[in-house]
Amino acid sequence: MSQENLVRLIKEQIKIENAFKTDVTKQIKNIHNQAAKLLLLETQKDSEKHAMILEGILSAIDQKGAKLLWHTILDSYVDKEIVRRNLEEHVETEMAMLKHIEKAMKETKDEGIRLLLEHIGRDEKKHHEILQTVIKQAYKIKP
Ligand SMILES: [Fe+2]
Numbered sequence: 812m813s814q815e816n817l818v819r820l821i822k823e824q825i826k827i828e829n830a831f832k833t834d835v836t837k838q839i840k841n842i843h844n845q846a847a848k849l850l851l852l853e854t855q856k857d858s859e860k861h862a863m864i865l866e867g868i869l870s871a872i873d874q875k876g877a878k879l880l881w882h883t884i885l886d887s888y889v890d891k892e893i894v895r896r897n898l899e900e901h902v903e904t905e906m907a908m909l910k911h912i913e914k915a916m917k918e919t920k921d922e923g924i925r926l927l928l929e930h931i932g933r934d935e936k937k938h939h940e941i942l943q944t945v946i947k948q949a950y951k952i953k954p
């Protein structure tokens with residue numbers, strides 16, 4: 812697939828995400844069920860998040876020339892070793908959040924609450940994996 816096609820598709824996706832977000836924001840006020848409202852809130856925030864990441868991809872495509880995204884370097888005076896250590900701590904925190912949510916899930920028989928907690932748990936698992944990937948790809952200790 813050509814770069815122009817990718818850029819076009821990403822731009823279209825941003826429009827869809829933004830339109831969805833605006834739509835759901837309007838509708839959310841009229842939703843009378845609390846579980847439904849919270850689930851819709853999740854989709855609204857995810858759309859916001861997706862649009863933000865897609866914008867980031869667009870600007871990376873714009874600046875990176877022929878480089879692959881993992882190979883792009885941002886100018887920074889920050890000590891990479893300190894950043895890596897902080898990220899490793901976050902890996903632990905995400906794991907702790909996941910375990911905490913799993914405990915909370917056992918404390919309720921309410922299906923709506925369980926579903927919402929389960930979604931958060933899935934996010935925590937994903938966050939945990941994201942941090943591990945970042946450390947592995949961008950902060951691995953070079954021999
Ligand atoms: Fe999305």
Ligand SMILES: [Fe+2]
Binds near residue numbers: 905908934935
């Ligand atoms: Fe998290």
